[in-house]
Amino acid sequence: MAVLTSTLKPSFTFSSNIQESPxxxxxxxxxxxxxxIEGGFFKETDRAPDTVPSPFPYEKSSTSDLTPKRPxxxxxxxxxxxxxxxxxxxxxxxxxxxxxxxxxxHTLHQGRGRYVLIHADEExxxxxxxxxxxxxxxxxxxxxxxxxxxxxxxxxxLLPDEEGGIESEGLLISETVVPGFEFCDHDFLSPAxxxxxxxxxxxxxxxxxxxxxxxx
Numbered sequence: 001m002a003v004l005t006s007t008l009k010p011s012f013t014f015s016s017n018i019q020e021s022p023x024x025x026x027x028x029x030x031x032x033x034x035x036x037i038e039g040g041f042f043k044e045t046d047r048a049p050d051t052v053p054s055p056f057p058y059e060k061s062s063t064s065d066l067t068p069k070r071p072x073x074x075x076x077x078x079x080x081x082x083x084x085x086x087x088x089x090x091x092x093x094x095x096x097x098x099x100x101x102x103x104x105x106h107t108l109h110q111g112r113g114r115y116v117l118i119h120a121d122e123e124x125x126x127x128x129x130x131x132x133x134x135x136x137x138x139x140x141x142x143x144x145x146x147x148x149x150x151x152x153x154x155x156x157x158l159l160p161d162e163e164g165g166i167e168s169e170g171l172l173i174s175e176t177v178v179p180g181f182e183f184c185d186h187d188f189l190s191p192a193x194x195x196x197x198x199x200x201x202x203x204x205x206x207x208x209x210x211x212x213x214x215x216x
Contacts, residue, residue: 003129005205008116012093012158012168020089024170031085037067038211039088039095045174046083052179054078056101061187063098066213070182078102079180088113088171094157096211097189101150102177108134108144111171112159116209118189118197121151127197129206133159134173153189153197155209188214 019025027033033041051074058075088095088111099120112135119128135142140163148154161168188211194203 003131003202005129005202008114008131008205008209010093010157010208011160012090014093015091018091020091021169024089027170027172028087031087033085033087035092036086036095037063037213038098040092041085041087041089043085044082045085046081047180048080048082050080051077052080055179056185058184061184062190062214063183063186063188067183073182075184078182081176081178082180083174083176084181085109086173086175088156088158090158090168090170094209095155096214097153097155097194097206097209098186098211098214099151099153099189100148100177100181101185102179102181103150104148104154105176105178106134106146106148107174107176108136109172109174111135111168112142112161112163113156113171114159115146116155116157116206117148118153118206120153120197121149126199126202129198129202134171135159137163155206157209190214 028041031043033043036042054077112133114131114133117130119130122128133142134146138144158168158171160166191210194207194210
């Protein structure tokens, strides 16, 4: 079934002038979260000590020059896995379209959100779009765990905690990347890239999910 991108709309609008709720401020503090380049907040909680030969050729990505190289980074190897906390909040409600070369396993802790995937790695001139809600209402099809294979563009945005509601205490998940995350394996989707992957109407309907860092 084709996804009607015109039906996908933000539930919350970014605002730097309004503080997060006391509960979210406490969560950010207790988990030592920091702003993430994709949007939202994060904290790396594990980087497996064992390494594997990198399955990816080393090349600069659209985000390589935006971030400092990790201390000890060796382009020929990857840690076998990495894990982070990732949080979207009402004042930082979306993560812009990006892709990783590696596989990412996502696990829900609290809240609700919508994910939008563009299957850029699949054959065909116009790429398949997939969207689903993550949350605790499994009976209505909300997901507690989801996997995004490498090569697919992914964006996410915050939904109210209750369907039909207006409030959220944030979407908190864990992401485990296999093999481990490095910024040279990551890139943002540009407006031109979006138009290459989708029809004009689809691209127009999803342009609000592009990261400002992918505009160049």
